Amino acid sequence: SQKIEQNSEALNIQEGKTATLTCNYTNYSPAYLQWYRQDPGRGPVFLLLIRENEKEKRKERLKVTFDTTLKQSLFHITASQPADSATYLCALSDSWGKFQFGAGTQVVVTP
Amino acid sequence: DTAVSQTPKYLVTQMGNDKSIKCEQNLGHDTMYWYKQDSKKFLKIMFSYNNKELIINETVPNRFSPKSPDKAHLNLHINSLELGDSAVYFCASSQQGNEAFFGQGTRLTVV
Numbered sequence: 001s002q003k004i005e006q007n008s009e010a011l012n013i014q015e016g017k018t019a020t021l022t023c024n025y026t027n028y029s030p031a032y033l034q035w036y037r038q039d040p041g042r043g044p045v046f047l048l049l050i051r052e053n054e055k056e057k058r059k060e061r062l063k064v065t066f067d068t069t070l071k072q073s074l075f076h077i078t079a080s081q082p083a084d085s086a087t088y089l090c091a092l093s094d095s096w097g098k099f100q101f102g103a104g105t106q107v108v109v110t111p
Numbered sequence: 112d113t114a115v116s117q118t119p120k121y122l123v124t125q126m127g128n129d130k131s132i133k134c135e136q137n138l139g140h141d142t143m144y145w146y147k148q149d150s151k152k153f154l155k156i157m158f159s160y161n162n163k164e165l166i167i168n169e170t171v172p173n174r175f176s177p178k179s180p181d182k183a184h185l186n187l188h189i190n191s192l193e194l195g196d197s198a199v200y201f202c203a204s205s206q207q208g209n210e211a212f213f214g215q216g217t218r219l220t221v222v
Contacts, residue, residue, distance in 0.1 A: 043115075044213050045213070091211075099159075
């Protein structure tokens with residue numbers, strides 16, 4: 001069966017450092033891999049999308065890598081700030097519009 | 112203008128009741144979804160509609176019935192509510208598996 005795994009333990013990090021989150025998947029050939037941010041009491045908000053034929057994507061302080069051989073994506077937040085504290089969700093989707101989300105990793109950035 | 116709006120935001124009801132949650136998107140997307148997020152924060156897909164047609168129907172009790180009167184609306188009707196139905200329900204939309212936009216969520220509490 002298809003599985004998406006993210007670190008279940010919260011990631012505690014000091015302000016200014018780089019946070020790195022991992023998303024591993026099995027039994028899936030996604031067209032897209034996406035990362036979302038979710039704050040308490042709110043719906044997930046899209047951050048970045050990377051296609052199966054892309055290796056890396058950047059947006060401001062965010063960077064995503066995608067290794068379809070390892071079936072893994074890494075999500076980096078550089079120069080982290082307390083405002084980056086949230087739960088980050090990895091999602092796989094195909095061109096038919098089917099999404100599957102990981103359980104998310106909570107990031108806590110302390111001043 | 113809110114891209115994906117769902118109502119109500121909070122819903123408290125007794126076991127055995129029937130309730131509906133409404134969702135509308137003004138993004139012109141072809142695909143709409145219903146997700147359930149339980150107490151462990153796992154976001155699980157329930158249904159997906161593409162151009163008013165059901166394309167994904169995960170293992171969900173048949174007490175849950177989605178209705179899509181047009182491609183901008185996807186409502187969720189729940190019959191004979193049970194305690195285990197208590198969760199946050201999110202509506203979302205996307206275009207061909209690209210970034211998904213989520214509503215604010217409906218926190219359903221069954222007492």
